[in-house]
Amino acid sequence: MVAKKKLVMIGNGMAGMRAIEEILDANPDMFDITVFGAEQYPNYNRILLSPVLAGDMAVEDIILNEEQWYADNGITLHMGKRIKKIQRGYKKVIAEDGTEVSYDNLIIATGSNPFIIPIPGVDKEGIISFRDIDDCNAMIEAAKQYKKVAVIGGGLLGLEAAKGLINLGMDVTVIHDQSTLMNMQLDQTAGDMLRSSLEEQGMKFSLSTLTTAVLGKERVTGLLFADGTSLECDLLVMAVGIRPNKALAEESGLYCNRGIIVNDHMQTITDASVYAAGECAEHRGVTYGLVAPLFEQAKILAWQITGQGLKSYGGSAVSTKLKVSGVDVFSAGDFQGSPEADVIEYLDRSGGIYKKLVLEDNKIVGSVLFGDTADGPNFFHMLQEGRDISGQRSSLLFGNSVLGDSGHSGIDQASRMAPDTIVCGCNGVTKQTITDAIVKEGCTTRKEVTACTKASGSCGGCGGLVEQILASVLGTAFDASIQEEPICGCTDLTHEQVKDAIKGKHLTMVRETMNVLAWKGEGCHVCRPAINYYIGMYWPLDAEDDRYSRVVNEKMHANIQKDGTYSVIPRIHGGEAKADDLIRLGEVAKKYDIQTIKITGAQRIGLYGVKKEDLVSVWRDLDMPSGFAYGKALRTVKTCVGSEWCRFGTQNSTAMGIRLEKTFDRSWYPAKTKLAASGCPRNCAEATIKDLGVVGVEGGWEIYVGGNGGVKVRAGDLLCMVETDDEVVEITKAYLQHYRETGKHNERTAPWLERIGLEKVKQVVVEDAGNRKALVERMDLYLSTLTTDPWQDRLQDEKQPGEMVEFKEYTAIEIPVQVVNA
Amino acid sequence: MSSDMNPETGTKWHPVCQVEEIPQFGGRTVRAGQTEIAIFRLGDGRIRAVDNRCPHKQGPLAEGIVSGDTIICPMHARKISLESGEVLPPDSGCVKTYPAKVEGGQILLQL
Ligand code: SRM
Ligand SMILES: Cc1cc2nc3c(=O)[nH]c(=O)nc-3n(C[C@H](O)[C@H](O)[C@H](O)COP(=O)(O)OP(=O)(O)OC[C@H]3O[C@@H](n4cnc5c(N)ncnc54)[C@H](O)[C@@H]3O)c2cc1C
Ligand code: SF4
Numbered sequence: 045m046v047a048k049k050k051l052v053m054i055g056n057g058m059a060g061m062r063a064i065e066e067i068l069d070a071n072p073d074m075f076d077i078t079v080f081g082a083e084q085y086p087n088y089n090r091i092l093l094s095p096v097l098a099g100d101m102a103v104e105d106i107i108l109n110e111e112q113w114y115a116d117n118g119i120t121l122h123m124g125k126r127i128k129k130i131q132r133g134y135k136k137v138i139a140e141d142g143t144e145v146s147y148d149n150l151i152i153a154t155g156s157n158p159f160i161i162p163i164p165g166v167d168k169e170g171i172i173s174f175r176d177i178d179d180c181n182a183m184i185e186a187a188k189q190y191k192k193v194a195v196i197g198g199g200l201l202g203l204e205a206a207k208g209l210i211n212l213g214m215d216v217t218v219i220h221d222q223s224t225l226m227n228m229q230l231d232q233t234a235g236d237m238l239r240s241s242l243e244e245q246g247m248k249f250s251l252s253t254l255t256t257a258v259l260g261k262e263r264v265t266g267l268l269f270a271d272g273t274s275l276e277c278d279l280l281v282m283a284v285g286i287r288p289n290k291a292l293a294e295e296s297g298l299y300c301n302r303g304i305i306v307n308d309h310m311q312t313i314t315d316a317s318v319y320a321a322g323e324c325a326e327h328r329g330v331t332y333g334l335v336a337p338l339f340e341q342a343k344i345l346a347w348q349i350t351g352q353g354l355k356s357y358g359g360s361a362v363s364t365k366l367k368v369s370g371v372d373v374f375s376a377g378d379f380q381g382s383p384e385a386d387v388i389e390y391l392d393r394s395g396g397i398y399k400k401l402v403l404e405d406n407k408i409v410g411s412v413l414f415g416d417t418a419d420g421p422n423f424f425h426m427l428q429e430g431r432d433i434s435g436q437r438s439s440l441l442f443g444n445s446v447l448g449d450s451g452h453s454g455i456d457q458a459s460r461m462a463p464d465t466i467v468c469g470c471n472g473v474t475k476q477t478i479t480d481a482i483v484k485e486g487c488t489t490r491k492e493v494t495a496c497t498k499a500s501g502s503c504g505g506c507g508g509l510v511e512q513i514l515a516s517v518l519g520t521a522f523d524a525s526i527q528e529e530p531i532c533g534c535t536d537l538t539h540e541q542v543k544d545a546i547k548g549k550h551l552t553m554v555r556e557t558m559n560v561l562a563w564k565g566e567g568c569h570v571c572r573p574a575i576n577y578y579i580g581m582y583w584p585l586d587a588e589d590d591r592y593s594r595v596v597n598e599k600m601h602a603n604i605q606k607d608g609t610y611s612v613i614p615r616i617h618g619g620e621a622k623a624d625d626l627i628r629l630g631e632v633a634k635k636y637d638i639q640t641i642k643i644t645g646a647q648r649i650g651l652y653g654v655k656k657e658d659l660v661s662v663w664r665d666l667d668m669p670s671g672f673a674y675g676k677a678l679r680t681v682k683t684c685v686g687s688e689w690c691r692f693g694t695q696n697s698t699a700m701g702i703r704l705e706k707t708f709d710r711s712w713y714p715a716k717t718k719l720a721a722s723g724c725p726r727n728c729a730e731a732t733i734k735d736l737g738v739v740g741v742e743g744g745w746e747i748y749v750g751g752n753g754g755v756k757v758r759a760g761d762l763l764c765m766v767e768t769d770d771e772v773v774e775i776t777k778a779y780l781q782h783y784r785e786t787g788k789h790n791e792r793t794a795p796w797l798e799r800i801g802l803e804k805v806k807q808v809v810v811e812d813a814g815n816r817k818a819l820v821e822r823m824d825l826y827l828s829t830l831t832t833d834p835w836q837d838r839l840q841d842e843k844q845p846g847e848m849v850e851f852k853e854y855t856a857i858e859i860p861v862q863v864v865n866a
Numbered sequence: 867m868s869s870d871m872n873p874e875t876g877t878k879w880h881p882v883c884q885v886e887e888i889p890q891f892g893g894r895t896v897r898a899g900q901t902e903i904a905i906f907r908l909g910d911g912r913i914r915a916v917d918n919r920c921p922h923k924q925g926p927l928a929e930g931i932v933s934g935d936t937i938i939c940p941m942h943a944r945k946i947s948l949e950s951g952e953v954l955p956p957d958s959g960c961v962k963t964y965p966a967k968v969e970g971g972q973i974l975l976q977l
């Protein structure tokens with residue numbers, strides 16, 4: 045067992061702890077983790093401080109990770125201990141009370157400090173900012189004694205504080221130096237509407253007002269403004285903005301600008317062992333102050349630090365969907381728009397609804413919504429996609445039936461959303477993920493969905509939408525198979541129903557299956573190959589492969605090209621070529637006048653432009669096995685040179701790849717199946733975008749599954765780590781057999797894994813040893829039937845006397861006739 | 867065994883091969899001078915012949931999947947009627963068909 049690395053986290057806040065959760069998710073055994081937090085509380089949801097201030101929630105309600113959680117995960121938690129020094133030379137941190145802890149990796153997530161405007165008198169008593177639980181408590185205490193409060197700052201924080209203080213019975217005036225409230229998120233119209241709504245709730249405003257001094261002896265008694273006027277108050281809340289908390293990092297020599305500068309993998313650019321994330325980090329010149337981008341950063345950080353390879357953070361496009369003092373607002377992109385901008389607006393002042401889209405070339409470039417924000421995610425989605433909306437101009441703002449808060453406006457809203465629309469902006473959760481949680485994980489309440497997906501777990505603004513999705517999905521999904529589409533137009537049956545019949549009725553022939561299942565007609569290029577695969581999968585010993593239910597490439601054992609010629613791609617196990625094979629490839633290419641010899645994208649050699657009649661002779665002269673480049677079969681097992689040659693190699697990835705390729709040679713799957721083996725996490729064989737890929741690490745292999753480099757790139761998930769080559773083969777057998785049995789024809793492992801769920805696959809393939817053994821046995825039985833090479837079969841066939849030749853299509857029938865009118 | 871010339875078209879029946887040389891539910895290429903013909907043996911035993919070039923992008927129809935009396939092009943899966951030579955909706959176009967018959971196990975094409 046390799047000793048664990050030591051990971052220290054400074055800052056027990058929202059970004060930092062999300063990073064820890066992601067790290068535990070990726071690899072729970074990699075680090076010994078120690079967390080320092082300056083606050084006296086475990087990690088809590090800072091966004092919900094406003095309801096705490098307003099008395100709607102208690103501190104216990106907003107705790108995200110209880111102390112027990114830290115203990116359960118083996119994390120040492122130091123609450124109320126502020127780190128005062130980072131000694132990067134010694135790789136250790138020192139807390140104010142003298143506690144010292146050394147680290148291999150350090151993460152800095154110290155958040156921000158409230159900005160205090162530097163005017164005379166700001167050091168007086170009775171001035172509070174709004175950042176943490178202590179600030180909340182201080183305001184609650186003050187409200188018992190004092191009555192008149194001024195809040196400087198008309199942004200989100202100031203208004204939230206003001207609302208809370210009104211609830212506590214105080215007389216509140218908000219002072220803002222701009223003419224529009226929340227001018228970073230709202231235009232003038234929306235800002236005005238927000239203002240009237242808040243005035244109705246008793247809030248007072250002094251806009252376009254610059255504060256120049258705090259009055260009073262020891263304690264604040266009033267404010268002085270630039271225009272000479274003044275305001276009496278006995279409590280002052282400063283909410284004018286935040287500044288990244290970088291001092292500690294800066295003192296330790298980490299390069300900082302506005303914040304701590306990090307690269308695209310969230311590493312500080314000064315020291316690769318030190319990471320930073322959250323509000324304290326500056327990435328590509330940007331610091332963020334909302335949780336959604338910080339959570340994205342946390343994900344990338346975890347990916348990088350657990351050595352899952354390089355995944356980069358490209359910055360975040362931010363949309364804001366907030367509930368400000370009970371009013372919903374949304375904004376994204378260039379919501380102001382220039383005076384000439386093309387704008388679509390809907391305004392109902394008395395109803396309290398305002399919607400605005402700013403367009404450029406008929407594409408949404410910005411949006412503000414006030415009162416009804418349910419369409420916000422849709423608009424943001426269209427904005428990011430750059431969708432042309434010319435056809436929807438007249439309806440876009442009205443699509444949405446009734447008014448409502450955060451989508452409580454009828455089921456329609458949820459069902460119209462595209463699956464990849466982000467529902468929870470804070471946590472980047474799509475509608476699809478939520479639907480999956482409901483359908484596959486069986487979630488039935490909003491709380492369960494939150495536990496499963498994190499949707500609505502931060503600001504809670506999307507709670508209504510989540511409930512709508514629940515309603516719309518649970519309303520119809522009692523029988524999941526009803527929703528599933530039939531295989532194709534030739535039948536009403538789904539893949540699962542056909543599979544069940546093949547298994548249950550022991551069907552071993554394609555035509556028999558279609559008869560028994562009352563097919564309409566003779567089947568097509570979609571259903572017949574599917575049935576042919578399923579019978580072979582269930583009945584490896586007695587299924588009768590139907591060549592005429594295979595598409596051209598599989599029927600011919602070569603890939604058809606656009607001019608009707610074929611390509612020939614032999615196996616070159618693990619990409620390790622033999623001199624004799626290369627010489628023969630060259631000779632064959634010359635002999636048959638083959639136009640193109642290409643190193644393929646999958647690490648082998650392809651001969652292109654082979655005439656149909658020449659295929660069999662080419663195979664004979666090549667004398668190499670088929671590479672199955674044409675089939676829903678094992679394709680290539682890509683390898684890198686690995687420990688035999690490479691200075692970084694930790695495992696013999698070439699040998700591993702060759703072994704895998706030989707083991708699974710000739711096997712068929714629901715869709716083409718690609719494997720790879722890399723010798724170290726640099727991953728030169730791209731193992732993390734393969735259906736299954738192994739990456740060598742010191743002392744073993746990491747096994748990644750469900751990767752895909754094709755149309756829709758998907759990085760593989762870590763299935764497990766194993767120590768020996770034998771274990772790699774065993775897990776691969778079990779995994780591929782599970783895929784063979786549960787995959788739908790034409791479904792590659794990437795969508796398959798998302799459908800089945802990684803956890804389920806882990807359980808079936810890795811954790812349940814008995815089941816794994818059974819899968820391996822079934823795979824071994826299947827592999828034992830794959831004794832002959834298809835190209836050799838054809839060669840043998842050709843040697844039969846005339847009539848006996850089975851596969852005659854490789855030759856044309858010549859007749860000595862000139863066609864009339866040809 | 868060729869029959870007499872059809873006076874209207876100038877075509878004649880020509881022997882091609884034995885029925886067994888075409889796999890049931892399968893097709894083969896017949897080359898007659900410069901012309902390539904795809905000949906099929908349908909599930910019910912009928913023999914049908916069309917030009918071996920899909921009107922879409924010249925896909926070799928002989929390699930397609932036979933379904934009833936349609937052939938599904940191996941290149942991009944257009945469906946073509948082997949009776950009329952027409953590409954089935956939603957696509958359109960047509961291929962030339964050739965009359966075919968079987969006499970004593972021998973396939974004949976009218977060319
Ligand atoms: C020959 C080759 C390109 C080359 O010139 O190098 C190739 C050629 C074709 N690819 Fe590929 N792919 C080739 C490597 C890849 C790779 C890279 C790899 O395997 O490492 C990928 C991305 C990796 C992946 O699959 O995840 C790739 C992703 C695709 C896809 C998208 C699959 C997906 O799941 O999204 C298709 C389309 C499909 O399968 O439906 C495709 C389909 C095809 C087809 C079969 C298209 C077709 O139907 O005609 C091409 C066959 C041409 C032929 O006659 O060989 N090819 N294709 C490469 C394979 C040769 C070999 O096996 O040695
Ligand atoms: C009232 C309020 C409402 C908000 N509403 C929203 C909203 O609706 N939507 C939204 O997206 N965002 C909202 N935010 C912003 C959001 O809460 C922050 O963006 C997020 O919490 C930042 O996370 P972080 O981990 O970077 O910093 P924090 O969560 O602030 O965590 C940093 C932690 O590090 C600790 N720390 C600092 N220095 C040290 C040290 N030297 N040693 C040990 N510990 C240290 C701090 O005490 C703090 O606990 C709101 C914020 C507030 C205050
Ligand atoms: S993956 Fe690692 S071991 Fe393999 S070639 Fe690349 S650097 Fe070398």
Ligand code: FES
Nearest residue numbers: 920923925939942
């Ligand atoms: S060539 Fe036949 S469908 Fe395209």
